Amino acid sequence: MPRVALTVNGKAVTAEVEGRTLLVQLLRENLGLTGTHVGCDTSQCGACTVHVNGRSVKSCTMLAVQAASSAVTTIEGLANGTELHPMQEAFREHHGLQCGFCTPGMVMSAIDLARHNPEADETQVREWLEGNLCRCTGYHNIVKAILAGIKAMLGNAPRGKSAKSRGTSS
Amino acid sequence: MHDFKYARPASLAAAATLVKKGGADPVFLAGGQTLIPALKMRLRKPSTVIDLAAIKGLDGIAEKKGKGKDKGLTVVVGALTTHAAVAGSKLVKARIPALAALAEGIGDPQVRHRGTLxxxxANADPAADYPAAVIALHAEVVTNKRSISGDAFFKGFFETALKPGEIVTAVNFRVPDKAAYMKFAQPASRFALVGVLVAKFGAEVRVAVTGAGASVFRVPDMEKALAKSFSAAALDGIKVSPKDLNSDIHAAADYRAHLIGVLAKRAVEACG
Structure with a gap:
């Protein structure tokens, strides 16, 4: 079986996996990181969104072996001890969830947007969420949470080093 | 998903060798945004998956001057360049904004971070966006063996001129005077129900349509009319026959034929 070595939430990880093992299976089944969810398993719902080398991807549509030598961040890698990441805090504050199933993917996707387009307005947030489906909230509070989360990330960010120090980048 | 052998060659030559030794049905893996779903659904059962990701020099965007009588500027996009990289490229936005906009409209952000040109x-999905750009922007497809004219690249439904073991390394898009891509997206998949790319090169106009037929195609009547007068009104009365167009639960052939006319006009208008 192929051996894959990568970094997950800042820690070096090696695992023996089958060629067909998906990244999300490696995360959930080998590493026990079950915060990353599998919703549709067809690259549409985005519940499995994680960061690979700083960009959001669907971990159900990537082989574990493709992540070799990459830095992966999952929802478990965001909080600083008991202190939530500003985007997580914004989702809590604005009640950007109901059942919570899509939330890990929403948060990971939102942080990618915040980093790459911190000026995003409501329309851009809604467009960005094309790849994240929520079947409960109707998105309204999710969008509110993301707009607030982006502001909070900007506000909290000592220029140029925040992402890394919070363990959300690579 | 059936299991397969996984290989990650470091060079094109090594990839070619693996194809020869790869058993009955080796397959190349680029971004995997189509292949991996196809593997999951068991639509593909390759013996070996040959991941191209470790091969250097297959991504990136540059521009170059044409040679010989063709002095035109081209934008060269490496085969493993992601849709997000094309969409965000300053060079592409400056030279061929229609191409950047097309890439920005593919799938969703996460798909664009992995999917490649x-x-x-190479997959040649009849509803993919890039084939319209390859045809309308006079592209040349460069492989590890040769260079293929864009016009000769797409052969039909999921079929290309690529031979077994041949790997696309880059696509050279000619820079048009103006161009615009208009897509009526299938609302769930964001694939093109119909997409029309109109490009003007001096006196020549190209109109390429994706999503409507078994493979991308041009509309000569529209091209001639636009070459005479580059205006949306020049397309008045030009109909595309629904015969041979796709018909499915999302859109009937006559609806797709109608959309071609509407989107072509919008594309001309967007060219300004």
Missing amino acids: GGSI
Whole structure:
């Protein structure tokens, strides 16, 4: 079986996996990181969104072996001890969830947007969420949470080093 | 998903050798945004998956001057360049904004972070966006063996001119005077129900349509009319026959034929 070595939430990880093992299976089944969810398993719902080398991807549509030598961040890698990441805090504050199933993917996707387009307005947030489906909230509070989360990330960010120090980048 | 052998060659030569030794049905993996779903659904059962990701020099965007009588500027996009990289490229936005906009409209952000130009055109999905750009922008598809004119690249439904073991390394898009891509997206998949790319090169106009037929095609009547007068009104009365167009639960052939006319006009208008 192929051996894959990568970094997950800042820690070096090696695992023996089958060629067909998906990244999300490696995360959930080998590493026990079950915060990353599998919703549709067809690259549409985005519940499995994680960061690979700083960009959001669907971990159900990537082989574990493709992540070799990459830095992966999952929802478990965001909080600083008991202190939530500003985007997580914004989702809590604005009640950007109901059942919570899509939330890990929403948060990971939102942080990618915040980093790459911190000026995003409501329309851009809604467009960005094309790849994240929520079947409960109707998105309204999710969008509110993301707009607030982006502001909070900007506000909290000592220029140029925040992402890394919070363990959300690579 | 059936299991397979996984290989990650470091060079094109090594990849070619693996194809020869790869058993009955080796397959190349680029971004995997189509291949991996196809593997999951067991639509593909390759013996070996040959991941191209470790091969250097297959991604990136540059521009170059044409040679010989063709002095035109081209934008060269490496085969493993992601849709997000094309969409965000300052060079592409400056030279061929229609191409950047097309890439920005593919799938969703996460798909665009993984999906690649080479993977898209090698797969030749009839509803993919890039084939319209390859045809309308006079592209040349470069492989590890030769250079293929864009016009000769797409052969039909999921079929290209690529031979077994041939790997797309880059696509050279000619820079048009103006161009615009208009897509009526299938609302769930964001694939093109119909997409029309109109490009003007001096006196020549190209109109390429994706999503409507078994493979991308041009509309000569529209091209002639636009070459005479580059205006949306020049397309009045020009109909595309629904015969041979796709018909499915999302859109009937006559609806797709109608959309071609509407989107072509919008594209001309967007060219300004």
